Structure formats: structure tokens, C-alpha cells
Amino acid sequence: MNKIRRISAVKVLLLVACLLPGLLVKAAPPAGTIIKNQASATYTDSNGIERVATSNVVETTIQQVAAMQLDRDQNKLAAAGQQVFLSHTVTNGGNGLDNFSVSVSNDSAGDDFDLIGLQIYNDANQDGRPDTYSPVNSSPALDSQMSWHFVIAGTIPASISEFQISRLTLTVNSQFNTGVVVTNTNSVSVADGAVVEVTKSLSNTSGTSPSDPVTVTLGYRNTGSGVATDVTLIDALPAGMLYIAGSARWNETGATVLSDSNPADPQGSVNTVRYCAYNASCIGLAEAESDADNDSSNQITAILSSVAPGEAGQITFQVQIGSGLNAGNLGNTAEFEYLSGPVLTNRYSSNSVTFQVLHSTAVVLNGSATVAVDNTAEPVIVSSSPQGTAISFVSYVWNTGNGTDTYDLVIDSASSTFPAGSLFRLLQSDGVTPLIDSSGNGLPDTGPLAAGTFCKVVVQIIPPSDAQGDNGGAGYSVTTTATSISDSSVSNSILDRLLSLTSASVDITNVANVNDIEATGAGSGPEAVAVSTFSVSPGSTLTLPLFINNTGATATSFDLAGSIFEDYSEVELPEGWQISFRKSGEEEELSNTGVILPGEFMQIDTLITVPANTAPGTTSLYFRAWSQATGALDIKHDAIEVASIEQLLLELNQAGQLDPGGSYVYDHLLTNTGNTVINSVTLSLSDSEEAQGWTSALFEDTDADGKLGPADLVITDLATIAIGEVRQLFLKVFAPAGAELQSTNTTELQVSWNSGSSLEMVSNVTTVTSSEINIVKEQAPDLGCNGTLNSPYSVSDFSIEPGNNCVSYRLTATNAGLVTVYNVEVTDATPAFTAYFGTAFCSIGSCTVTEPVAGGQGNINASLGSLEPGGSVILIFSVRVE
Incomplete structure (x- = not known):
């Protein structure tokens, strides 16, 4: 491809879409940068289709933060009466434009004298001397990572003697945030005899990598009163700044080349x-x-035999900025020492100089994760893709420039040869999450990408589901271009190519696989008429064998589903019905066949469970096999015939006590548990001791209050009971006044229907006693299990959601007899699907309660010694519905 140089930035979830180890730019984002974040999720919907959902994009704006770096303390040797220059550099280490106030002052204590005439001057050419003698107290506006060079000037009073020291403090403040302050301490020592100062300068302080030769000048001057001997100048160049052999000159020998190899x-x-x-x-x-290090062979060393008072000179040499350097600064400081008389001075430093390596932009977009060379692994070719599926092309955006850059990505869908209606998407390296625009220009990009690193991006193309073939042998292609957002003339493109879209198909059959002559339902469905009809009884499970035949050319798996809708606009079954799939001969439920090779099949046992109350009739079911990978789909039409079941349930057998001449009421429930309405139901009673004067009567709960009252009517038959309907019946038994104590009577309640051929019966045994305990159980909801009832206690049913909701039960036991009863125990138990909650309450202080632990199951028992006639005891406890 033609390489046009440009910047790239692809972003991943947070601000950067390329979250590869070592590739993330560590500098703080510039102030005002908008960090964008978008999440994605993959899931399988009710149709068995794998979907990708993306969240909304959230944005966070980076605020400006002030920071700075100030170079090291300066230590200067000078003669009395001499003007001294101390060079410094301040760098904006924050993330936004800032100005920096500077001030210098003599220390008030801890030294011997003060410099006079302190001023600060610009030193833009970094030669250690003022550019002009116009004092300044602030830097120019500096972008992040930009530096300002300046010098402090001051004069030593002529009266100062040798060995005295002056100290001064340099203070730098951010003007954006005045609370951000840095300082350093400079010292000036006074010496008699030789005083040598050394300055360093560059012929050019900025350029590209690599660069043309740059001349380095080491200037020296003896400002003292004595001769300096063995003046040693040392310069260890920073990495990336390369010495040019044979380039050194000394002003005293003119054009004569100084030897690099014979000290x-x-x-x-x-x-x-x-x-x-x-x-x-x-x-x-x-x-x-x-x-x-301890190696003097990797430096420049110049040893001057002597420098007389007032004498000045310079050593020059050339360097070249190496290739492949990242944009940034190369800082350097020379060192020097000398003999003043017989004494070797301390090691001193020149001013520091900085060469700025300029940012150059370049980009390569190719198919290689290892080589940043254009046309490597290009075009990106996918040989084939199943019909109706997404095709992903993986590319790599390489920052081949020398500084952090961001690259917009654009798919040229208008010139694409993919089928009309194809959807084109740019995705992050996960192949799922959309590529986000981090720069705010409306185009998806890589996010900040460090020099020499790459960002993986995915071009996803989704052709129409009916597209197939090879485009007349030409295949399909599309071009994607990466462009630098800092220089739109810098760009690079890549071609993605698909050779063919292969067709896919599946066929569901009954009885046998599609190649067997016995198979039914072969061919594309759904059929207008059911292929097969299967009979099932309410409350039972039918096993229906299905054969899933991969009739396409691609090995793939198929999601399985059943629905009453032939077009699968919804995946829905009749209310209460359940369908599960299992590989034939296995017990594990599955929703997908697993991979089936081309031309192969899998037998699936389809288990269809019909609720007990399902009405008789025939229901069409449509079974679907669908491949998410290939889009292959078949739907087969079968029918399920539900038989008619007539069934009533009468509950329960009970026992009670009463006084001679008294009565006792039994509560019974009659439920239609079949799947059809039952008509002409006959109710009949019989008493075993009818001859001794026992009688009974049957009432229905006419007013639906859960207890026998004046509004409840005597019944002998029911005209109809609907499916699932529950009728509450009260059977009242009367004992004759002369009934003997401990005598018993059995009352049978018989329910018959279907012309008497179907029967249900319960028995109630009533005993004559002088004492009688009646017990009533009531319930109330406690939503949230907070101890507050949401309605009063009653015997009525109610509905409640499982989870953190409770049911409170109130049991009231009453002595309805004429004498005191002893050793009374009221017992209940936690129902199924509940857990014991809280602590039980008993209304009588002498009551002893035994209960399960919180969260457990078991019996709740309240015991008391005696209960007087007419007396009652109340037991209250709660359970949490799980």
C-alpha cells in the first residue's frame, strides 16, 4: 500500500482501546481530555441467538494538574568582586498550559555573605549567559513537558575573603496553582588564585532523529588572579547523542584537528x-x-596545560543525534576541575544544555503483530465464511513515528465490494466492544499510542443473512485507513478480503435421520400440517425423538428450542408446559447439540411435560434447530394431543371431640385436580351411630369467610366445578344429649360424579368427652420480614413472593369443654419451601416453647400444665419463604 504518514490512537474500554502490556502511555492525559468508556456484553436471547449489547458511552473530563521539575542545586566557585551566573531549567510537569513565577533571595542565615544585584534573565540559547540583560520574574506560557532556561546573576562584594560562602534560594511557583512550589539552594564559594568557569552551548538546540551535525562548544575563562594548570574539561554525552570522530578543535590551534586517541x-x-x-x-x-560508571573511554576529555588570569578559550566538537529516538529532551552538563597552585579543586559543573528531539509522525497499518513494515501480511485474507455470520479481519496499527500519537480509523464502505446491505463495524482488540472516539472529532480511534508500539483493531463485516457465493470469483474486499489526528497528511491503508460466503443448512426429522427412508419431516420447514401427532396425559411427560441433521458444508452446532409460534417471533410454550432436550441415552439437559460434522446427525430426546390441569385438546409445537455460527435454520411442525382427565380431590380425614348434646364442625376442601370441568357432583353423608340419634349436615362456605356462619347454605350437590377450582365445605356433626362419654361416631362424606362411577370419600371420627380443645390456625403476610404485618390474621389464602418475605402464623387453642384439661401441647411445623424466622410467642407465661434454630426447619411446640374451661392459649411464629 502507499504509505502516507499519519498519527493513530485506538481506544479500549477506558481511554485507550489498545490495552496491550507495555503499550499504554504513562504520561498524564492533557487537561481537557475526555476519557470515554463503553462496556459490552454478550448473551444468548430467548431465541437461542447470541447477541452483543453495548452500554451507553460515559465521559470523564481530565482536570488540569500543576507540577514542575527544577534542575539540581548549583555550586559555583568565583573571585571576590566577580559577577556570577547560575543557570537553571524549569520543566512543566503538569498536564496543561502554565506559567511559572521565579524569585531568588539570599539566605538570611547559615552562610557568610550575600550576593548583590540579584536578577533573573532568560537564557533561551542555553549558553549559561543572559540572552539580554532584561530581568524577568516569570516564564513564558509552557505546554506540558516544555522547558524554560534562565540564569541567576549576582555579584560578590569585592571585600569578601577566600573560603567564604554565599547561599541563595531559588523559588518557583505555578501560576495555575500557586500552592505548587519547588525550591533549590545555590551556593557560591569565594577563592583567591585561579578561578575557572566553564560554559557549554549547542549550535542547534532542536532537531529530528537522526539529525545533521551539531557543534558543541565548551568555553572556559579564568576570572581569578592566579594561573590555573591542568584544567580538565569532561563531557559524557547522553544516550542518543553520538560523538563525531575527528571533529574536535581548539581555538589556539585553529583548524588543526585534535586527536581523539592519544591523550x-x-x-x-x-x-x-x-x-x-x-x-x-x-x-x-x-x-x-x-x-x-568507572570508564573514562566513553567521554570527551580535554586537559589544558594552563590558563592565565583573564584568559579565555574554547574546545569545540560535533555530535549527531542518533536514529530511532523518541521525541523528547536530551540533557547534558560538562564537568571540570583544575589545579590552583598545588591544590586540586573540587569537581564543578557547567551550565546544562538540552537538545529537543522533535516529534515526527508516521503510521503503518498491516496484518502483522510482529513487524512494523508496510505491506506485511497484507491483504488480510479470510478464505471463507459461513452464510449469515460476521467476518472479522484483524489488523495492527503501528506507531512508526517517534512520539505518542493517536490514529483515526475509517472503513471505506462506499467502495467495498461486499454485498449491498452489509454492516461494517470497527471493534477493539476483544472483537466485541466498539472502537471509541477518544479525540472528540467524531471518528473512532486508537487512543494515545506510544512510539514503536501497535494497537490491534478488528474490522467486522456482517453481510445480509441471505448473501452467499464468491462474487463471480472475485471475492469481496474493503479498505480501512488509519490517519494521524495531529497530521492528517500522514496515513496508511490496508485491504481486507473474503474469498467466499459458504451456504449452510440443517434439517430436523422424526423417526430416523434424513438419509433413512423411514424419516418423516425431511426438507425445509415449518410444515403447514403437523408431521406427527403424539398423545400425552395431563401431569405426565412425553419423550419425542428428534433427529438433527447437518446438511450443510460446515461443522457447526445447533441451538435447540420449541415454541407455539411457527415464525419464532417469540419462544413461548403453553402456560405451565416445559420442554427439555437431552442427547439420546443421556440424562444431562442441553440447549445446544455441540458440533455436528457435515453430513452427520444427532438424535435428541425431547421431553415435553404437560401440567396436570391442562385442558384436553391438540396443540401445535414447532421445534427449531439453529446455528449461530452459520445461520442455518430448520423448524419442524408436530402436534401434542392432551387426553381428557376428570378428577376430584376431597381432603382430609379428621377427628374431633364434643360434649353430650353438642356439635363439632369439620373443614374439608374439594378440588378439581383434573383438566376438564366436572358437572353434576353429588354430595352424601352417613353416620355410623345414626340409630343412637347422631346426625350431621353439610354446608358450603357461601360467604367465603373461611368459617361456618349464618350465611353458609346447606348443600347436597354441586352443579359444576371448574378446572383447579377449590370448594370449602363444613361438615357439622351433632351428638344426642344422652350420648355416653367416650362413645364415637364416624361420619362419612362421599363425593360422586360421572353418573356415580367416580367416588371420593373422607371419614370424620367424633368422640364424646367432658372436655374439648378446639384449635384455629390463622396467617398474615410480613413483607420484608420486618415484624410488621401487612394485613390482619385470617384463615384466608393469600399470595406472597419468595425471597425476603415472611408468613406469620397464629394458633389459638381453646378449652371448649366443661372441665379443666391438663398437659396441653400445641404443635405445628415449618412448611415446605420455608425457613424458621425469629422467635415464637406464647400468650401464657407458664408456657414452654420448643422451636427450630433460625433458618432451620422442624416442629414448633408449646406446652402448658393446664387450661381452664373457656380458656385459650395463643402460639405465634413466623417462617421466611425461600
């Missing part, structure tokens, strides 16, 4: 210099302190 050979006449640079012969010379 024992003095050059010059009256004054001489011994010079050595980046050569093995330099070993043993004074070693630079700034490069943290």
Missing part, C-alpha cells in the same frame, strides 16, 4: 592541550561523575 600527545605551542574522546586509549583519565 599523552600535547597539541599547541606555548599552551598545550591533551585531548581524548571515545577511545580505548582514554582509560585512566579523570572519570565523569555524571555517567555512573
Whole structure:
């Protein structure tokens, strides 16, 4: 492809779409940057279709933060009466435009004298001297990571004697946030005799990587009163700044080239210099302190035999900025020492100089995750893709420039040869989450991408579901372009190509696989008429064998489903029905066949469970096999015939006590548990001791209040009972006044229907006693299990949601007899699907309660010694519905 240089930035979930190890830019985002974040989720919907959902995009704006870096303290040697220059650099370490106030002051204590005439001047050319003698107290506006160079000037009073020291404090404040302050301390020592100062400068302080030669000048001057001997100048160049052999010159020898490799050979006449640079012969010379090693062969060393008072000169040499350097700053400081008389001075430093490596933009968009060369692994080719599925092309955006960059990505869908109606998407490296616009220009991008790193992006194309073939042998192609947002002339493109869209198909059959002559339902469905009709009884499960035949050319799996809708507009079954699928001969339920090879099949046992109250009739069911990977789909039409079942349930057998001449009421429930309405139901009673004067009567709960009252009517038959309907019946038994104590009567309640051929019966045994305990159980909802009832206690039913909701039960036991009863125990138990909650309450203080632990199950028992006639005891407890 034609490489047009440009910047790239692809973003991942947060601000950067390329979250690869080591690739994330660590500098703080610029102030005002909008961090965008979008989540994605994959799921399978009710149709068995795998879907991708993306969240809304949320944005966070980066605020400005102030920070700065101030170079190290300066230590200067000077003569009394001399003007001193101390060079400094401040760098904006914050993330936005800022100005920095500067001030300098003599320390009030801890030194010997003050410098006079303190001023601060610009030093834009970094030569350690003021550009002009116009004082400043603030930097120009600096972008993030930009530097400002300046010098402090001050004069030593002429009266100061040797060895005295002056200290001064430099203070720098951010003007954006005045609370951000840095300081350093400079010192000036006074010396008699020789005083040498060294300055360093560059012929050019900025350029590209690689660069043309840059001349370095090391200037020296003896401002003292004595001769300096063995003046040693040392310069250890930073990494990326390369010494040019044979480039050194000394002003006293003019154009004569200084030897790089013979430090024992003095050059010059009256004054001489011994010079050595980046050569093995330099070993043993004074070693630079700034490069943290003990090797003097990797530095420039110039040893001047003598420098007289007032004498000045310079050593020059050339360097080249190496190739492949990232944009940024190369800082450097020279060192020097000398003999003043017989005494070797301390090691001192020149001013610091900085070469700025300029940012160059370049980009390669290719198919390689290892090589950043254009046309590598291009075009990206996918040989085939099943019909109706998404095709993903993986590409890599390489930042081949030398600084962090961001790249917009654009798919040229207008020139694509993919089928009309195809959907084109740019995705992050996960192949799911959309690529986000981090720069705010409306185009998806890579996000900040460090030099030399790459960002993986995915071009996803979804052709129409009916598209197939190879486009007349030409295949399908589309071009994607990455463009630098900092320089729109820098871009690079890649071609993605698909050779063919292969068709896919599946067929569901009954009885046998599609290749067997016995198979039914072969061919594309759904059929207008059911292929097969199967009979099932209410409340039972039918096993229906289905054969899933992969009739396409691609190995794939198929999602299985059943619905009453032939077009699968909804995946829905009749109310209460259940369908599950199992591989034939296995017990594990499944919703997908697993991979079936082309031309192969899988037998699936389809278990259809019909509720007990299902009305008789025939229902059409449509079974679907669908491949998410290929889009292959078949629907087969079968019918389920539900038989008619007539069934009533009468409950329960009970026992009670009464006094001679008294009565007792039994509560019974009659439920239609079949799947059809039952008509002409006959109710009949019989008493075993009818001859001794026992009688009974049957009432229905006419007023639906859950207890026998004046409004409840006597019944002998029911005209009809609907499916699932429950009728509450009260059977009242009367004992004759002369009934003997401990005598019993059995009352049978018989329900008959279907012309008497179907019967249900319960028996109630009533005993004559002088004492009688009646017990009533009531319930009330406690939503939230907070101890507050949401309605009064009653015997009526109610509905409640499972989870953190409770049911409170109230049991009231009453002595309805004429004498005191003893050893009374009221017992209940936690129902199924509940857990014991809280602590039980008993209304009588002498009551002893035994109960399960909280969250457990079991019996609740209240015991008391005696209960007087007419007396009652109330037991209350709660359960949580799970």
C-alpha cells in the first residue's frame, strides 16, 4: 500500500482501546481530555441467538494538574568582586498550559555573605549567559513537558575573603496553582588564585532523529588572579547523542584537528592541550561523575596545560543525534576541575544544555503483530465464511513515528465490494466492544499510542443473512485507513478480503435421520400440517425423538428450542408446559447439540411435560434447530394431543371431640385436580351411630369467610366445578344429649360424579368427652420480614413472593369443654419451601416453647400444665419463604 504518514490512537474500554502490556502511555492525559468508556456484553436471547449489547458511552473530563521539575542545586566557585551566573531549567510537569513565577533571595542565615544585584534573565540559547540583560520574574506560557532556561546573576562584594560562602534560594511557583512550589539552594564559594568557569552551548538546540551535525562548544575563562594548570574539561554525552570522530578543535590551534586517541600527545605551542574522546586509549583519565560508571573511554576529555588570569578559550566538537529516538529532551552538563597552585579543586559543573528531539509522525497499518513494515501480511485474507455470520479481519496499527500519537480509523464502505446491505463495524482488540472516539472529532480511534508500539483493531463485516457465493470469483474486499489526528497528511491503508460466503443448512426429522427412508419431516420447514401427532396425559411427560441433521458444508452446532409460534417471533410454550432436550441415552439437559460434522446427525430426546390441569385438546409445537455460527435454520411442525382427565380431590380425614348434646364442625376442601370441568357432583353423608340419634349436615362456605356462619347454605350437590377450582365445605356433626362419654361416631362424606362411577370419600371420627380443645390456625403476610404485618390474621389464602418475605402464623387453642384439661401441647411445623424466622410467642407465661434454630426447619411446640374451661392459649411464629 502507499504509505502516507499519519498519527493513530485506538481506544479500549477506558481511554485507550489498545490495552496491550507495555503499550499504554504513562504520561498524564492533557487537561481537557475526555476519557470515554463503553462496556459490552454478550448473551444468548430467548431465541437461542447470541447477541452483543453495548452500554451507553460515559465521559470523564481530565482536570488540569500543576507540577514542575527544577534542575539540581548549583555550586559555583568565583573571585571576590566577580559577577556570577547560575543557570537553571524549569520543566512543566503538569498536564496543561502554565506559567511559572521565579524569585531568588539570599539566605538570611547559615552562610557568610550575600550576593548583590540579584536578577533573573532568560537564557533561551542555553549558553549559561543572559540572552539580554532584561530581568524577568516569570516564564513564558509552557505546554506540558516544555522547558524554560534562565540564569541567576549576582555579584560578590569585592571585600569578601577566600573560603567564604554565599547561599541563595531559588523559588518557583505555578501560576495555575500557586500552592505548587519547588525550591533549590545555590551556593557560591569565594577563592583567591585561579578561578575557572566553564560554559557549554549547542549550535542547534532542536532537531529530528537522526539529525545533521551539531557543534558543541565548551568555553572556559579564568576570572581569578592566579594561573590555573591542568584544567580538565569532561563531557559524557547522553544516550542518543553520538560523538563525531575527528571533529574536535581548539581555538589556539585553529583548524588543526585534535586527536581523539592519544591523550599523552600535547597539541599547541606555548599552551598545550591533551585531548581524548571515545577511545580505548582514554582509560585512566579523570572519570565523569555524571555517567555512573568507572570508564573514562566513553567521554570527551580535554586537559589544558594552563590558563592565565583573564584568559579565555574554547574546545569545540560535533555530535549527531542518533536514529530511532523518541521525541523528547536530551540533557547534558560538562564537568571540570583544575589545579590552583598545588591544590586540586573540587569537581564543578557547567551550565546544562538540552537538545529537543522533535516529534515526527508516521503510521503503518498491516496484518502483522510482529513487524512494523508496510505491506506485511497484507491483504488480510479470510478464505471463507459461513452464510449469515460476521467476518472479522484483524489488523495492527503501528506507531512508526517517534512520539505518542493517536490514529483515526475509517472503513471505506462506499467502495467495498461486499454485498449491498452489509454492516461494517470497527471493534477493539476483544472483537466485541466498539472502537471509541477518544479525540472528540467524531471518528473512532486508537487512543494515545506510544512510539514503536501497535494497537490491534478488528474490522467486522456482517453481510445480509441471505448473501452467499464468491462474487463471480472475485471475492469481496474493503479498505480501512488509519490517519494521524495531529497530521492528517500522514496515513496508511490496508485491504481486507473474503474469498467466499459458504451456504449452510440443517434439517430436523422424526423417526430416523434424513438419509433413512423411514424419516418423516425431511426438507425445509415449518410444515403447514403437523408431521406427527403424539398423545400425552395431563401431569405426565412425553419423550419425542428428534433427529438433527447437518446438511450443510460446515461443522457447526445447533441451538435447540420449541415454541407455539411457527415464525419464532417469540419462544413461548403453553402456560405451565416445559420442554427439555437431552442427547439420546443421556440424562444431562442441553440447549445446544455441540458440533455436528457435515453430513452427520444427532438424535435428541425431547421431553415435553404437560401440567396436570391442562385442558384436553391438540396443540401445535414447532421445534427449531439453529446455528449461530452459520445461520442455518430448520423448524419442524408436530402436534401434542392432551387426553381428557376428570378428577376430584376431597381432603382430609379428621377427628374431633364434643360434649353430650353438642356439635363439632369439620373443614374439608374439594378440588378439581383434573383438566376438564366436572358437572353434576353429588354430595352424601352417613353416620355410623345414626340409630343412637347422631346426625350431621353439610354446608358450603357461601360467604367465603373461611368459617361456618349464618350465611353458609346447606348443600347436597354441586352443579359444576371448574378446572383447579377449590370448594370449602363444613361438615357439622351433632351428638344426642344422652350420648355416653367416650362413645364415637364416624361420619362419612362421599363425593360422586360421572353418573356415580367416580367416588371420593373422607371419614370424620367424633368422640364424646367432658372436655374439648378446639384449635384455629390463622396467617398474615410480613413483607420484608420486618415484624410488621401487612394485613390482619385470617384463615384466608393469600399470595406472597419468595425471597425476603415472611408468613406469620397464629394458633389459638381453646378449652371448649366443661372441665379443666391438663398437659396441653400445641404443635405445628415449618412448611415446605420455608425457613424458621425469629422467635415464637406464647400468650401464657407458664408456657414452654420448643422451636427450630433460625433458618432451620422442624416442629414448633408449646406446652402448658393446664387450661381452664373457656380458656385459650395463643402460639405465634413466623417462617421466611425461600
